[in-house]
Amino acid sequence: MENRIRGLSAGLVSLGLVVAGGLIGRGFTEARLGDRFVSVKGVSEREVKADLALWPIQFSSADDDLSRAQARNEASIRRTFSFLAGQGLDTAQAQLQSPRVTDRQANPYQPSGGGARFIVSQSLILRSTEPDRVLAASQRIGELVGTGVVLSSGPEYGPSGPSFLFTKLNDIKPAMIAEATGRAREAAEQFARDAREAPQEGTPWTSR
Template identity: 45%
Template sequence: MPESTSTSLPFALLIAIGIALGGWFIGEGFVEARTGDRFVTVKGVSERDVLADMALWPIRFVASGNNLDTVQDKIRQDRSQIQRFLTAHGIAEDAIELQNLEVIDRTAQSYQAGSYENRFILEQTLMVRSEDVMKINRASQDIGSLVEAGIILNSQYSGSGPTYLFNGLSDLKPEMIAEATRNARESAQQFAHDSGSDLGGIRNANQGVFVILARDKAPMLQEEKQIRKTVRVVSTIEYYIED
């Protein structure tokens, strides 16, 4: 009996050690799991005020009358006067594109009957496309001089003025992403400091979407109609929090 008891002691000791080690590993596993669940979500913002680098300006003009030849002469005269107007504002000729001429004979429209004061209506568009946005902007502010000269503009196309675009986003992206990430990390570090913890590594990151906004925030002001804009990105990052 004593010999049997002495033999069983090492086995019991090994079992006890195994249970203890197993408990330690399990305990460590739970600690890591709980630590892994501790994280903070922060957002980093980066903004840049930019100037548009492309202007698109459709100028659509109209002439009407009962004699087609006379109306055609008027539309040609108006076209030449608009081209001189643009040239006088420093806009290059190769930035001006003559687009389609639309001719309407109102007597040929089956859904309309009766006599008309103006049988023929001719409309044509001059499309201005230029990277010199400031010249386009100044010319558009002087569009009233064309009206004073007797040129009829189609307000649906010309009344809203030029459309301003910004195409330099790819040049801004690296710097703005770095700034947004840096701002997000500073917020996370402040949170960790205030909670008496340390900031760990990144758990998850979302770069965010770049958006181009109107610089001047006001009702009815459209971004594409403003020559000055704001580029904005908001990055969302999750950081681990460590004790």
């Protein structure tokens, strides 16, 4: 079993956790019918609420002069921290990743002309125990863009948007295992009853 349940997306926090939680607890039992063995499985479901949010925010700045590109990147950092604080989020839980500098002229396959020479990209990752507040802030990300921050997205930048997790599975796991085991036992007993009532091999089936 996983110790975390991850939400599918910001818009599917509740639904995503319900779907993920539907496969948590599984109990197994066996019903013996003569020399035949049948394994059955019980499933326990829970609706859980995310208790942790991870939000990566990627931004980039471009200029033909590296120092100006770096200055713009520093401005984006300040504006991003200001935006998060304005949304009531604890910026002490935000960590800056190492910046990445791309020199377009250093790439022999880069077409000449068009676009700034230097691109400075950086990511900030916010870890918060207030998923609802993170979700609300992520839906207002346009306000950050309005301050001049250029957000980056795409495979080379990693996932965009917050991820929501449930980290307390161990707290509810015992009850779920017990519930799933009970359901498996009920299924096995029902199967055994049905098998005893079924005609033996070579005996034609009859309807009642």
